[in-house]
Amino acid sequence: MSLRPILIHPDPRLKKVCDPVTELSDDIRRLADDMLETMYDAPGVGLAAPQVGVMSRMLTMDCVKEEGAAPQPMVLINPEITWVSEETNVYEEGCLSIPEQYADVTRPAEVDVTWLGLDGNTYAERFSGLWATCVQHEIDHLNGKLFIDYLKPLKRQMITRKMQKLKREQARG
Template sequence: MKRNILIHPDPRLKKLCEPVADLSDELRALADDMLETMYDAPGIGLAAPQVGVMQRLIVLDCVKGESEAPRPLVMFNPRLLASSDETNTYEEGCLSIPDQYAEVTRPKVVDVEWIDRDGKVKTETFDGLWATCVQHEIDHLDGKLFIDYLKPLKRQMITRKMVKLKKELAREKV
């Protein structure tokens, strides 16, 4: 089931998420809903707080090529174990900040640990776009948005655009 994506500024997007204590069928269904929502948007990552659920759950799939098989990842309680000194700069966007993009510099390579949908602890090293995406989504779980990396003026400009967009969307619903 497709979920509604919260638009910045929404106070839930700035809150710290609770760890997932126990995997339930309800949480697995949420992960499936989030993947469906992410693919439909379309996006390459989505965090639970973006759909109003304050739990440490992210989904991502950075496979872009039509010829490549999708690689959907579901991560409960993801955490960074290590990150490289070498950095990458990508133009980031966010489904909660539609049509706004900015360059953000992050570690190029990260080691991440998480619990998969079967309750198994996994660790993997991510590089390039995958590393950027997983860091972006984990930031959501800590109440941090990609615009928080920007200079205040640029961040305020984007926030004003989002306030205007939210007003327009609210008018359309009436």
């Protein structure tokens, strides 16, 4: 397992729709391990493959935040939202590709998702709370959408300018 560099917005790869995973290869299993390690190290609760420069429909997440609780790492391949609740939730979202920037985003409070597991089986689950927000946020990444795309243009431009400045500083460092 190894940490992978996380792409920082604006990066054109973060705005692209990802391709479905067509086979469960050793490369995909290695990517899943690397993504989980990178996500935990960041630290974050979710990470989508395009955030580490891989244009495949795969995400990792673990929304267990209670101290001492066992982690629940999940790897979702080709995830699809099949149902959304009418009820919504507002969460202050952040993103590993947009460090230290947070904003309230309104999303469905519950979602049903189907996906392929690393074992080749198809799974379906209803997510709620932070899990629902996280899975929607990560699936958005697979569709080339960022949480700042939900914000008003001025706020989005301010955050984008901060990220451009951060990238310039990192390039000089």
